[in-house]
Amino acid sequence: MGIGRDDTPGLSGRMVYFQTQTVPIAESQERMDPPYEKSRLYALRHSAAHLMAQSVLQLFPDAKLTIGPPIDNGFYYDIDFGDETFGDSELERVEEKMRENASRDLPVAREELTRNEAKERILTLRQDPYKLELLDDIPSEDEITFYTQGDFTDLCRGPHVDSTGEIQHFKLLSVAGAYWRGDEKNKMLTRLYGTAFETAEELEQHLINLKEAKKRDHRVLGRQLGLFTFSKSVGPGLPLWLPKGTIIRDVLCGFLKEEQVKRGYQPVVTPHIGKKELWEKSGHIETFKEGMFPFMERDESETFVLKPMNCPFHIEIYKSEMRSYRDLPIRYAEFGTVYRYEQSGELAGMLRVRGFTQDDAHLFVTPEQLPQEFKGVVELTVFVLEKLGLKDYWMRVGTRDAEADKFIGSDEVWRVAEEAIVKACDEMKLDYRVDVGHAAFYGPKLDLMIRDAIGRVWQMGTIQVDYNLPERFDMEYTGEDGKPHRPILIHRAPFGSLERMIALLTEQYAGAFPFWLAPVQVVILPIADRHVEYAQSVRCGLLEADQKLRIEIDDARDTLGKKIRKNEMQKIPYMLIVGDKDVANQTVSVRDRDDGDLGPKPLDEFVALIS
RNA sequence: GCCGGCGUAGCUCAGUGGUCAGAGCGGCUGUUUUGUAAACAGCGGGUCGCGGGUUCGAAUCCUGCCGCCGGCUCCA
Structure with missing residues (x-):
């Protein structure tokens, strides 16, 4: 069962942000009609990239x-600076030069050339080897165009704005490395990121939004709210869950467990390590070794492996007995903690870690049961996301890239599995996008994708159809005909992982978790010491109404204003303020996280409010 | 792993070659007993990420490592 990250082609832009908690990013206005690719803003930014390239060449010939x-x-523009280092200070110089070139208001001229003319042009200009390679890739039926502004000419499809003077409201943002053609075997280039808008106001707003997005970053909130921490001593990517974060975990797990029991899942528990031979058999060592921690070797005869996935263990549970078609489907569920040696540069707070817990399950089904079971899992996944209040996700069908060697199994088996997924999705009228090459090594999958606060795309839940591992492990059940048959395996995780899911929820809610998820649901604030006793009786009253309520009493010797501020920043859904008046009238003064002071209420009225 | 940036108190940050390294918040102690987003005073708290080098002198400059951040690549 895999979780991963994906920069979807065409949406790989950085610096996307949540405008408000509820406005989907995809509807940020620049993406509305006309399509972005045809808009003037698109041309403006394309021209800004040219302006940047022109300025770079003036400074770095x-x-x-x-x-x-x-x-x-x-x-952005990917540029090869040779041995020269290009950092933030160079970026500033380029931006200055851009303003200069913009103010010169250079007209932008388009011209169309033949292939030979184009080649000659590139050679006479700067002998850019990359441009020659790009030229070779232009299909013969396409026209070849060059755009010129002042001393700068570039091979480019366009379109562009008419003059550099139109590019007024821009800013260069960051320097990054990027491999030529996205292949790490190729040379690493320097990528310069920038942004541009039609108006100063839009640019300003964008920059403000970037700052705002940082405030809802799960790493910032995770610290402020006491959800989790990392320790250098423990190791990178190995999270430590604090008490408040653990409550969220437990609540989420409890919720899902309950739903799974309703749907016929059986909980199982498996160890964190297993013998190397198991992982050889599964194909992990063949195809997934890079993602695994170093093996544990006691002596030549015995090597153990820290599990990167749970599936082989669940398969062994299946194989512990003879199975009949009458037993199927079998659904084994486990919150299984797995370990993957992610590249150091890939770690990202709780969104990408090296040890994480999947809400994993494996369903063993007959071919006849596959469509229904697959749909059942999709239904559960959608149900879960609705309950969590996540709405801005989309679905991706990950298929095999037949050229790549990182997939196990025959073409036929893959064809069947991919067809099964696509057919089920079509029948369920799901809106999905096919992404070639993003399958699991053992089978194709349906993934649920979402963006984080700063616009990065992550995979959450996943549902994978697998004909390969049953074969590798020689799994069987006895059919109605008395003969052995091979089950099909569905791997699935509606959350994906608790770490990533809680990170995304933290960002979606900006730390203000809904009542059922909030680590502390109610905090009682006695105004003075003499009200502490009453506060305790209020807590008892609440627990009588609901034993599971998570209640704290803030009896610090702070002023009321201080306590309110402190607990407000902890984003606790309700504060109950109790002072002399409340003791006299047997009330609690309710303060709502969103609506503020609701005034004094009898306790049962408050209980009704939160029920 | 690769490119770039960053690393000063628990947190947020100031200090960029020259007195014993600073602030706010948090913590602790005392005073205050408070009615809807920060009471007042005092006190603690730092091998300036770690190691090596340059220098009369390094938090500050150079260098190796570690970690974090933004990308890229990989990824079930």
């Missing part, structure tokens, strides 16, 4: 240009 497209919220 030996730089070699590669590609520089507009992206969701801006643009």
